[in-house]
Amino acid sequence: MDAFQSELVAHAPRLRRMARALVRDPADADDLTQLTLERALLRRDQWRPETRLDSWMFRIMKNAWIDEARRRSRWSKVTAAPEQAETAADPASATLDSRLSLSAVERAMAALPDEQRIAVALVLIEGLSYEEAAAVLETPIGTVTSRLSRGRAALQAALIQEGARP
Amino acid sequence: MTAPLSFDDETLAAYVDGALDSATRALVETAAGADADLAARLKAQQDLKALLIDHYGRVAKEPLPERLLRTIRDGAPPSAEVVYLTAGGTSSAKRSFRLPVWAGMAACLVMGLAIGRLALPASTGLNGEAGEALVARGALARALDSQAAADSSGAIRIGLTFRDHDGAYCRTFAPNGREGLAGVACRDANVWRLRVASPIATETGAAYRTAGSETPPAVLSAVDALIDGAPLDAEGERKAIAHDWRRPR
Numbered sequence: 001m002d003a004f005q006s007e008l009v010a011h012a013p014r015l016r017r018m019a020r021a022l023v024r025d026p027a028d029a030d031d032l033t034q035l036t037l038e039r040a041l042l043r044r045d046q047w048r049p050e051t052r053l054d055s056w057m058f059r060i061m062k063n064a065w066i067d068e069a070r071r072r073s074r075w076s077k078v079t080a081a082p083e084q085a086e087t088a089a090d091p092a093s094a095t096l097d098s099r100l101s102l103s104a105v106e107r108a109m110a111a112l113p114d115e116q117r118i119a120v121a122l123v124l125i126e127g128l129s130y131e132e133a134a135a136v137l138e139t140p141i142g143t144v145t146s147r148l149s150r151g152r153a154a155l156q157a158a159l160i161q162e163g164a165r166p
Numbered sequence: 167m168t169a170p171l172s173f174d175d176e177t178l179a180a181y182v183d184g185a186l187d188s189a190t191r192a193l194v195e196t197a198a199g200a201d202a203d204l205a206a207r208l209k210a211q212q213d214l215k216a217l218l219i220d221h222y223g224r225v226a227k228e229p230l231p232e233r234l235l236r237t238i239r240d241g242a243p244p245s246a247e248v249v250y251l252t253a254g255g256t257s258s259a260k261r262s263f264r265l266p267v268w269a270g271m272a273a274c275l276v277m278g279l280a281i282g283r284l285a286l287p288a289s290t291g292l293n294g295e296a297g298e299a300l301v302a303r304g305a306l307a308r309a310l311d312s313q314a315a316a317d318s319s320g321a322i323r324i325g326l327t328f329r330d331h332d333g334a335y336c337r338t339f340a341p342n343g344r345e346g347l348a349g350v351a352c353r354d355a356n357v358w359r360l361r362v363a364s365p366i367a368t369e370t371g372a373a374y375r376t377a378g379s380e381t382p383p384a385v386l387s388a389v390d391a392l393i394d395g396a397p398l399d400a401e402g403e404r405k406a407i408a409h410d411w412r413r414p415r
Contacts, residue, residue, distance in 0.1 A: 008238045017226040037237045105221040
């Protein structure tokens, strides 16, 4: 294993954590982590060593996560009969009901809109600064902070409702 | 007496996130010391963050699953049917893909299958000179140039049209019949260079086919790896054709 691969091994636990915050199902989350690692290895010459590897990996994961959601609807559009194409909806919604064992935290996270969930994951869980999160998300900082605000408020409300918090 | 300072939740959150300058930070701390209501709101923000860190922190402490370790150790996607047909030549030296070690071998295998055994229609005219990316010719080039995804009348179907990370247009294609070569080609100057190609299976080669889809997994993976943003819709496709695939400014 070369130095880059060793770095990936060191970062992989955080990638898994990030994936779990984005995707509820543990196996799906590891799939996302694996896809992220594969892409990072394919594109390793695009990483500039003077930049943070974790931010670069998180950006790859974000794109992989978005692509995966698109891909599911996209390929069902390509391969489905035309009259079925419009029903190719967000794949996440189909699995919402089947996750009965989720903790209150995971349920609250899962209920957030994607862009709020990823902002919360990057800043609150992964500890990135607003600037770093904005770079990963490729959005202005103001967008990150407003998504964080809405995400936090929604999480607070959901957790209080769940009785997980006083 | 000055009126008690009030802080909105965004400022309290920024405090918890360590995003305040030291002066504002001190102000928040002083105000929270004197205002129980503010202190409770601050604590709620801190508790939320602690709850998330605690909950998801367990995942980061788990040992790395073997398959992830293997992915890193192997250094490339395990799917051996993925063949990136990038050239060794100068024009694509800056391509974003590293060519896996086995790719040359696999390329020979796939192209051997495609040209030899599966026998593409001669009119498709793939050109496989050593050391150069394969350039689409003939019917394939014509379909890539001008055929809309909705048009299924010809020998070749066009699937998705999208742009790659370099901004080049790429299109997926597949034979309209039961066998032949499916793949992804990207526009480079005035030609379409094949980035990946994979045989469409007949019944005897069903390993290549996934349920409900005749698109080989190699092509699906390649699109995933190449695509930047969303694929073009019918209108975007029409415009790109009309502009002869020149990259928009």
